Amino acid sequence: MRLTSQEIYDKLIQDDKILELRGQIKFYLGDIDIIVKQKDVVGNIIQEWLQGYLDKRGIDYLPSQNTQMPPDFFLNPENRTKGLLEVKAFNRNASPGFDIADFRMYEEEIIDKPYMLDVDYLIFGYDMSDNGIVTIKNLWIKKVWEITRCMRGWAINLQIKQNVVHKIRPGIWYSTGRANYPMFNCLEDFISAIEQTVYQNPKTHNDAGNWKSRFLDSYEKHYGIKLKIPCWDDISETYNKCVGDQKKDKRIS
Amino acid sequence: MRLTSQEIYDKLIQDDKILELRGQIKFYLGDIDIIVKQKDVVGNIIQEWLQGYLDKRGIDYLPSQNTQMPPDFFLNPENRTKGLLEVKAFNRNASPGFDIADFRMYEEEIIDKPYMLDVDYLIFGYDMSDNGIVTIKNLWIKKVWEITRCMRGWAINLQIKQNVVHKIRPGIWYSTGRANYPMFNCLEDFISAIEQTVYQNPKTHNDAGNWKSRFLDSYEKHYGIKLKIPCWDDISETYNKCVGDQKKDKRIS
Secondary structure, eight states, X not given: OOOOHHHHHHIIIIISOGGGOOBEEEEEETTEEEEOOOHHHHHHHHHXXXXXXXXXXXXXXXXXXXSSSSOSEESSTTOTTSSEEEEEEEETTSOOXXXXXXXXXXXXXXXXXGGGGGOEEEEEEEEEXXXXXXXXXXXXXXXXXXXXXXXXXXXXXXXXXTTEEEEEOOXXXXXXXXXXXXXXXXXXXXXXXHHHHHHHSTTTGGGHHHHHHHHHHHHHHHHSOOOOOOOXXXXXXXXXXXXXXXXXHHHHO | OOOOHHHHHHIIIIISOGGGOOBEEEEEETTEEEEOOOHHHHHHHHHHHXXXXXXXXTOOOEEOSOSSXXXXXXSSTTXXXXXXEEEEEEETTSOOOOOOXXXXXXXXXXXXXXXXXXXXXXXXXXXXXXXXXXXXXEEEEEOGGGSOOOBTTBXXXXXXXXXEEEEEOOOOTTOOSOOSSOOOSSHHHHHHHHHHHHHHSTTTGGGHHHHHHHHXXXXXXXXXXXXXXXXXXXXXXXXXXXXXXXXXXXXXX
């Protein structure tokens, strides 16, 4: 059976009522079994669970060989440029702790494969109670720009270790408060932030001169569409609402 | 039923044939279940499994409230100075990755409670195959001095972070090769190494002057036995077989 990411999301919510299920992890050895109460395990096994789900429901997919980059699943086995599904999971009582991708690999990948921008992120916000009952508190289906934002000093929220840029990290897209760093509104603004970061990151700075034109050519070649990417300086105010307001900034970062 | 640590060990080996069992970890959510293949989970759940085992076999115990210090279980609920059982587990395909205790807490604890030196360590060496089958490759019952050794520059194998002494770490007691750092032969040599480390560690150096006499008094008060603790300088050669042999030393450390 061929389903889109959105149809899988709808099926999980409506047919399987995933938000009402109660799961658990059990360890068996000999005639003793115990309930495993380690919260951090859940995030790592949801992807495997979804694969079991696709199998059991007879939904077509091909697992990806590359675990470093999205997607996890090709829902269109014959055409790997469409129906790309990435699975993420995080403890709903904390902030989203997953990575989007390594920044440097990502900025190269989206030139190579502009359809990577169309990956659907199926995101599980789980909870594990003190007695080990696992529930899915939220399920989202999102595009990459809907779950990313800028950060202090950078156009994209990045994990930076010892002054070296590593992973692109998600924002808190479900926050209801007035966020100082809202998610991007559209693909074009996200691309603008990526270009700005290519420029700003010492390791990619030398590629910045023609990064945008290379990207636009590749995107047009694939989709037949000429995107219009705004200049980061023209939109940065929208996404960085606390320029100069250090106090406020510190509180939420 | 009242059993000693040794009797529990024997029961696991002989009655339950624990070395022949095949276990697994499963995650259930809805009508889908998957086998969890995360090796690092096992180490953290063996202690809970053993508690389930003690319950199921009707073996008396009281769980300890203090998870920072040994023991995990009191097998003699009325007398918490005897029948102390600590459970450890590690991936048998790697080195023992568990901690014995925080050094500073430990050197104080064994003066306060010299019977802590009589804790039995029940140690599970587990394996998880690529398809998630958990087996116990080895089970040991050991005293603390049988699983500890010295290290380069220190009389006890320590985890040192930014020049600060943290945890006491086990050696590889089951290694068959000619170890440069053999385990201690007896309680007395282990105590000598602890005293030397109290002296050597800047954070405990000021306590070193009367540490040994305080320990000996407390031990005698509890057991009615005057221990004879050798001077570390007199025994260090036995435990540090590669003094001056830096090349060999680097290879195994």
